Amino acid sequence: MIKKATTHVNQNEGLIFERSRPGRVGYKLPALDVEAEPIDSLIDSKLLRDGDLAGLPEVSEVDVIRHFTRISTWNYAVDFGMYPLGSCTMKYNPKLNERVARMEGFAASHPYTPDEFAQGNLELLKELEDALAEITGLAAVSLQPAAGAQGEMTGLMVIRKCLESRGAARKLVLIPDSAHGTNPASAAICGYQVKTIKSNANGAIDLENLRQVVNEDVAALMLTNPSTLGMFEENIEEVCRIVHDAGGFVYMDGANMNALVGVTRPGDMGADVIHLNLHKTFSTPHGGGGPGAGPIAVTKELEPFLPFPRIIEEKNHKGERVLRLEYNRPQSIGRVRAFHGNYAVLVRALCYIVTLGPDGLREATETAVLNANYIAHHLKDVYEVAFDGQPMHEVILNDKRQQKTGVHTLDIAKRLIDYGFHPMTVYFPLVVPGAMMIEPTESEGREELDLFIDAMKSIAREAEADPELVKQAPHNTRIGRLDEAAAARKPALRWKPAKTSSAAGRE
Ligand SMILES: *Cc1c(COP(=O)(O)O)cnc(C)c1O
Secondary structure (H helix, E strand, O other): OOOOOOOOHHHOOOOHHHHOOOOOOOOOOOOOOOOOOOHHHHHHOOOOOOOOOOOOOOOOHHHHHHHHHHHHOOOOOOOOOOOOEOOOOOOOOOHHHHHHHOOHHHHOOOOOOOHHHOHHHHHHHHHHHHHHHHHHOOOEEEOOOOOHHHHHHHHHHHHHHHHHHHOOOOOEEEEEOOOOOHHHHHHHHOOOEEEEEOEOOOOOEOHHHHHHHOOOOEEEEEEEOOOOOOOOOOOHHHHHHHHHHOOOEEEEEHHHHHHOOOOOOHHHHOOOEEEOOOOOOOOOOOOOOOOOOOOEEEOHHHHHHOOOOEEEEEEOOOOOEEEEEEOOOOOOOOOOOOOOOOHHHHHHHHHHHHHHHHHHHHHHHHHHHHHHHHHHHHHOOOOEEOOOOOOOOOEEEEOHHHHOOOOOHHHHHHHHHHOOOOOOEEOOOOOOOOOEEEOOOOOOOHHHHHHHHHHHHHHHHHHHHOHHHHHOOOOOOOOOOOOHHHHHHOOOOOOOHHHOOOOOOOO
16 A cells, blocks of 8 residues: 655544544533433433444544545545446536526425325426326336336336236347446346357448347347447347347337437337436436436337336316326336435436437537547547447547556546546457447536546556556556455455554544
């Protein structure tokens, strides 16, 4: 571990336990007007466990505020700078979305509110379902799944249920070798065997290979378009036809919808089911494990199998249009999540869609694709681009040219931190050795893209001139290069007072 002798206050923040001083508090309570209760009685009555209070830091208000504010400045955030993680679509999230999601009528309404008193909330859900149906070109949407991966599982359950209603659930799900790891996991959870299909040299599905493997055992093909290699699947209609002719379904992983929204629609291409990652494409903050949403859109044929309740329109006794939650759905796969999904995420998504409008959504897509191509164009002479052809909203480089100096993808990513950028996605997709996957999104203006390009070019020069500098990066951060295997396998998560020294627990 490199220990730096920096004296900057931000860089030297220890653990909050180290600030603890016996008897120091951050509150002043009025005099007790009831009889004092010894704390042990709370432990006896099981309201507290023995040891619950032991070892809590004794600190003042200013201790707490300074501690957490200082460590918050060590975090990288999309509000701070570009976040070029490929596959993640880390776009900037307009603050208006947050304001709207916090409005009391949305944030404080109870999910058990009777339908007649929750018309506004139901209207929001219905409007979002309709918008997503239009954007995907499919007939019906369920907002329930809490993330992309759960959307995949839900979509495959819907396909399975439909196939069972036709007579047999079938056995196989076909998945290209470039797929996100959640795809085979979802298929396995739904009881399917996964058969991997190979991409051709351009990263596209090999049609001949597909024709050979599709048969009456195939329940579905799961594919991502544009693929995880950042390329549009040009034969998508033919791919769908081959699968449909054999009685299977096409599940499209919609994590890359940022390359398509407002320009083209998966339903028009032949997809039967797609999930959307609202926390990627539709502007909900993510990356810190916060809640997401993975709604699925399906064809008319699959609608009866969607999770319940469904939102339906009716006329009330006065003949007015009202919305109601319908639970009587005999063919439904059932619920996949409590209540109505991650509601605040749904509010943000609709706010984003409505504020941009159809033209704005299309422009966002076009800008996202332009930005990725701008980066590809300016870096292609310095780093090897993994695939020929035109990338969509993300570009994949590799470290082939740098390897001869001993510098690898991981080193380049770490060095990028010194230049003030979050690293790109590395070593994914798995089919590209040394992959560096870069997705700038539409949020970045030209100045920011140029800074990023400059940083990447500068790192390439450093790799030639001073490879050790790159291999030992980062240098400008509080903590230098970590042993990542040890950090993952032997994490020090507990602070042990007995062993305290001033540097305890900081490594
Ligand atoms: C992010 C992603 C997923 C999984 O989505 P989560 O919302 O993280 O569960 C699936 N496929 C691809 C291609 C992705 O990028």
